[in-house]
Amino acid sequence: MRTAISEMDLKRASSTDEALRLLRDEQRTPIAGATDVYVALNFGTLVPRRFVDIWGIDELRDISARIDRLIIGALATYTDVIRSPEVRRRLPMLVEAARLIGGPQIQNRATIGGNIANASPAGDSLPVLAAADAVVVLRNVDGQRRVALTEFYTGYRATVMRSDELIIAIEVPWVEGKQWFRKVGTRAAQAISKIVVAGVRGPSPRIAFGSVAPTVVRPRETEAALAAGDIDAAAAALAREIAPIDDLRSTADYRRRVSVNLLRRFWSDTASG
Numbered sequence: 001m002r003t004a005i006s007e008m009d010l011k012r013a014s015s016t017d018e019a020l021r022l023l024r025d026e027q028r029t030p031i032a033g034a035t036d037v038y039v040a041l042n043f044g045t046l047v048p049r050r051f052v053d054i055w056g057i058d059e060l061r062d063i064s065a066r067i068d069r070l071i072i073g074a075l076a077t078y079t080d081v082i083r084s085p086e087v088r089r090r091l092p093m094l095v096e097a098a099r100l101i102g103g104p105q106i107q108n109r110a111t112i113g114g115n116i117a118n119a120s121p122a123g124d125s126l127p128v129l130a131a132a133d134a135v136v137v138l139r140n141v142d143g144q145r146r147v148a149l150t151e152f153y154t155g156y157r158a159t160v161m162r163s164d165e166l167i168i169a170i171e172v173p174w175v176e177g178k179q180w181f182r183k184v185g186t187r188a189a190q191a192i193s194k195i196v197v198a199g200v201r202g203p204s205p206r207i208a209f210g211s212v213a214p215t216v217v218r219p220r221e222t223e224a225a226l227a228a229g230d231i232d233a234a235a236a237a238l239a240r241e242i243a244p245i246d247d248l249r250s251t252a253d254y255r256r257r258v259s260v261n262l263l264r265r266f267w268s269d270t271a272s273g
């Protein structure tokens with residue numbers, strides 16, 4: 001039987017340098033856990049047929065803590081995130097998100113770098129990383145650059161990443177304040193998000209929404225109103241700052257109402273006392 005997979009031209013890289021050379025010299029597309037790639041291949045929505053498998057590059061799988069930040073290797077899976085004492089301690093909202101991504105099989109295979117690069121507005125790790133002011137570390141054969149996650153997406157499924165670049169890691173500065181995460185889907189787990197939200201109630205409140213616009217959104221007017229302690233003004237601003245659509249999973253009207261409800265819930269759940 002001929003399948004989408006039988007048509008693949010695949011090379012396996014055993015180091016980051018080898019993978020970067022294959023991206024540049026042979027214009028290959030990276031595959032990490034392949035949980036998005038295989039779906040796209042089977043749906044016929046993925047054009048490239050020449051791939052480089054980066055799954056075996058262990059140096060991209062580390063999760064480590066530095067004085068001022070957490071560094072999560074692009075190949076860290078959700079299971080790695082859930083099991084990491086550093087992530088549990090420093091970024092518990094990412095652990096909450098990881099627990100709700102797919103089931104255990106997906107969590108064992110799907111990577112955080114793949115979630116970012118795939119650029120779905122419904123990617124569950126993205127609001128967490130946006131609210132945490134995370135930075136995406138990109139590398140090609142010529143060098144490395146850092147891009148704030150909030151600057152990484154330029155439109156629907158469009159990013160600033162070049163075709164010869166790999167996401168190497170995600171850097172997350174220490175987060176000060178209470179962390180909060182909610183995913184609204186058809187079921188509690190194993191469902192793509194209708195709305196996904198992450199917030200931090202620190203010295204300046206931060207909140208990010210997924211599935212309500214072409215890219216993950218950090219609504220700055222909403223955050224400014226929260227900083228002023230005015231939740232009603234924040235709710236009004238949020239309604240202006242998101243641009244949900246009707247689709248298979250939900251309606252724009254539902255997404256708008258629930259986003260505002262979640263904003264209010266974030267605010268009351270994280271109030272001190």
Ligand SMILES: Cc1cc2nc3c(=O)[nH]c(=O)nc-3n(C[C@H](O)[C@H](O)[C@H](O)COP(=O)(O)OP(=O)(O)OC[C@H]3O[C@@H](n4cnc5c(N)ncnc54)[C@H](O)[C@@H]3O)c2cc1C
Binds near residue numbers: 031124167
């Ligand atoms: C059954 C099922 C359930 C799912 N449930 C959820 C869910 O609840 N929430 C959610 O957010 N997602 C979900 N997903 C989607 C998917 O599992 C995630 O987006 C996952 O994080 C993708 O990681 P991956 O390593 O499998 O990516 P891959 O499929 O290997 O790659 C995805 C894209 O990213 C690129 N890429 C991968 N790694 C890199 C890198 N290091 N540098 C540059 N480009 C790279 C690839 O070229 C490709 O374009 C689900 C998928 C399935 C099949």
